Amino acid sequence: MSNLSGPExxxxxxxDIGGTSTRVAVADTSGRVLARADGGPGSPVGVGLDRSAAExxxxxxxxxAIVAADGAAAEVRAYVLGMAGGSQAKDNPAFAAAITPDxxxxxxxxxxxxxxxxxxxxSAEEGYxxxxxxxxxxxxxxxxxxxxxxDGMGWxxxxxxxxxxxxxxxxxxxxxxxxxxAALSPLNRAVVAAAGSADYTTxxxxxxxxxxxxxxxxxxxxxxxxxxxxxxxAIVAEAASALAATLLALAVEPGLPIVLGGSLLAGPTPIAxxxxxxxxxxxxxxxxxxxxxxxxxxxGLRSIGVASREVHDRLASRR
Numbered sequence: 094m095s096n097l098s099g100p101e102x103x104x105x106x107x108x109d110i111g112g113t114s115t116r117v118a119v120a121d122t123s124g125r126v127l128a129r130a131d132g133g134p135g136s137p138v139g140v141g142l143d144r145s146a147a148e149x150x151x152x153x154x155x156x157x158a159i160v161a162a163d164g165a166a167a168e169v170r171a172y173v174l175g176m177a178g179g180s181q182a183k184d185n186p187a188f189a190a191a192i193t194p195d196x197x198x199x200x201x202x203x204x205x206x207x208x209x210x211x212x213x214x215x216s217a218e219e220g221y222x223x224x225x226x227x228x229x230x231x232x233x234x235x236x237x238x239x240x241x242x243x244d245g246m247g248w249x250x251x252x253x254x255x256x257x258x259x260x261x262x263x264x265x266x267x268x269x270x271x272x273x274x275a276a277l278s279p280l281n282r283a284v285v286a287a288a289g290s291a292d293y294t295t296x297x298x299x300x301x302x303x304x305x306x307x308x309x310x311x312x313x314x315x316x317x318x319x320x321x322x323x324x325x326x327a328i329v330a331e332a333a334s335a336l337a338a339t340l341l342a343l344a345v346e347p348g349l350p351i352v353l354g355g356s357l358l359a360g361p362t363p364i365a366x367x368x369x370x371x372x373x374x375x376x377x378x379x380x381x382x383x384x385x386x387x388x389x390x391x392x393g394l395r396s397i398g399v400a401s402r403e404v405h406d407r408l409a410s411r412r
Contacts (some may be wrong), residue, residue, distance in 0.1 A: 334366025
């Protein structure tokens with residue numbers, strides 16, 4: 094992708110490609126968001142290269158069609174895609190061609206999903222991002238590169254404090270209560286109801302019948318029962334400590350922004366509050382992530398010489 098010396102009129106396309114959704118945004122060089130479109134899973138890890146390319150192309154086409162219908166058609170000068178587990182797609186000419194509509198002359202630029210999450214919240218070129226979603230990972234971002242990272246090892250080997258981890262803890266503690274014959278807490282009863290199982294053996298068999306990461310569906314029950322179940326605050330505290338430790342393992346440099354992303358951290362959740370409390374002694378601004386597609390748009394804008402904080406603020410205001 095070429096770097097141009099100064100901003101000109103044109104468009105940038107940014108995409109956030111994940112295991113559950115594909116999100117695309119189109120913005121102009123003033124930071125005004127002209128269109129958004131969403132689709133299904135697009136990560137090559139989950140659906141393979143061919144299905145990934147087809148889904149990305151379809152969602153990008155829909156976003157560009159919205160722009161064209163509004164009469165805002167212009168040259169697309171940057172096309173940036175944030176992608177988890179995108180190494181198999183990177184530098185793959187066939188994949189690049191398959192995801193690029195004829196309308197886009199710019200070459201697709203694949204970057205880490207951590208980079209677009211970071212850029213969704215700040216115009217700074219360097220800092221840290223901590224993601225707590227189905228998985229858990231932290232990274233140090235410099236420009237568009239993740240130069241160091243912590244955890245992100247997947248459900249089997251890591252992702253401590255993630256949605257999967259929370260869901261597993263909720264089920265595990267419910268199983269312990271059923272096993273011992275103890276009175277079930279509201280959290281335990283919610284787990285039993287969500288699983289459709291009122292006894293130990295059936296709950297175990299139903300959990301093992303699903304893919305392992307499906308345990309993440311029980312994670313919201315932990316936050317929902319913090320006020321009425323004694324084990325829930327303990328699970329939340331352990332998760333918050335683990336996530337904070339994942340970030341601090343990067344030897345955080347004072348003053349650089351820290352962006353919190355993912356379903357557990359970007360909003361006002363008990364776990365986000367716990368992580369913020371554990372980071373309060375640092376002299377670093379802590380910011381919530383916005384939509385990754387907007388972070389990808391920002392990287393695209395920066396690549397063509399549009400780098401003012403005012404433009405980023407306008408872009409981020411459309412979250």
